[in-house]
Amino acid sequence: MRHKHKSPVMVQNPASESAYxxxxxxxxxxxxxxxxxxxxxxxxxxxxxxENSPFQASTYENPDGYMAQVMWQQDIQDxxxxxxxxxxxxxxHKPQKVKTGKVQTDQEMRKHPRxxxxxxxxxxxxxxxxxxxxxxxxxxxxxxxxxxxxxxxxVIRLVIPGTKIDHGxxxxxxxxxxxxxxxxxxxxxxxx
Numbered sequence: 001m002r003h004k005h006k007s008p009v010m011v012q013n014p015a016s017e018s019a020y021x022x023x024x025x026x027x028x029x030x031x032x033x034x035x036x037x038x039x040x041x042x043x044x045x046x047x048x049x050x051e052n053s054p055f056q057a058s059t060y061e062n063p064d065g066y067m068a069q070v071m072w073q074q075d076i077q078d079x080x081x082x083x084x085x086x087x088x089x090x091x092x093h094k095p096q097k098v099k100t101g102k103v104q105t106d107q108e109m110r111k112h113p114r115x116x117x118x119x120x121x122x123x124x125x126x127x128x129x130x131x132x133x134x135x136x137x138x139x140x141x142x143x144x145x146x147x148x149x150x151x152x153x154x155v156i157r158l159v160i161p162g163t164k165i166d167h168g169x170x171x172x173x174x175x176x177x178x179x180x181x182x183x184x185x186x187x188x189x190x191x192x
Contacts, residue, residue, distance in 0.1 A: 002028050003027055003028070004153075007024045007051055008152065009022045009023060010022075013040065013044070020037055020038035022038065024050060027055075031071070031086060031089055032048075032068075032086075034087065037081050043070065048087065048089075049065045050066070051063050052152060065093040065094055066091065066092060067090045067093040068088060117135070118134065119134050119160060119163075121144055122159045122161070123157060123173075124156065125155065125156040130148060141185050141186040142187075143184050144182050150175055154174070155172065155174055156173050156174075157172050157173070158170060158171050158173060170191045171189075
C-alpha cells in the first residue's frame with residue numbers, strides 16, 4: 001500500500017561524486033517514488049537521503065539515509081523535475097558529505113531564475129494567518145522568510161500588498177521545501 005508523503009531528498013550514485021536534489025512523493029514499507037533530474041539506470045544501487053522522512057525523525061542537516069535499488073524509471077513533464085523513479089529500500093545508510101560544487105544547485109533546477117525581491121507578504125494556511133518577507137521570486141515561485149511549523153505539500157494562499165496580487169485576489173501556492181528560516185513555494189493559480 002502506498003502512502004502520500006512529500007519530502008525533499010538527496011540522491012547520489014555511489015559510483016560518482018555527484019548528488020542531486022529531488023523530492024519523494026509517496027512511499028510503502030519497502031520503497032518510495034521520487035522525482036529528480038538525476039540520470040539513474042534501473043537495477044543500479046543508489047544512496048537516498050530523506051529530509052522529512054516518514055520512517056524516522058530527520059531534518060535538512062540530518063537526513064534519514066538508505067541504500068536503494070532503482071526498480072523503474074519514467075520521463076515526466078509539466079513538473080519541476082525530468083525523471084520519476086520507483087526505488088526499493090535495501091538498507092540503512094549514513095548519508096555521505098558531498099564535496100562543494102558537486103551538488104546540483106537549486107538555480108540549475110529551476111525553470112525560471114529567481115531574482116532578489118524584498119517585500120512583505122501575508123498568507124493563510126490551515127485557518128492560520130502569517131506575515132513574512134519574500135526574499136526572492138520568479139515566475140514559478142518564491143522563497144518566503146517566515147517562522148512557523150510548515151510541511152512540504154502544504155497549500156497556502158498569499159497576498160502581496162501593492163501588487164496585482166492584492167485587493168481581493170490571492171495566489172494559491174504549494175510549499176515545495178522548508179528551511180529553518182523560511183519556505184520555498186511554487187505558484188499554482190490566482191484565486192478571487
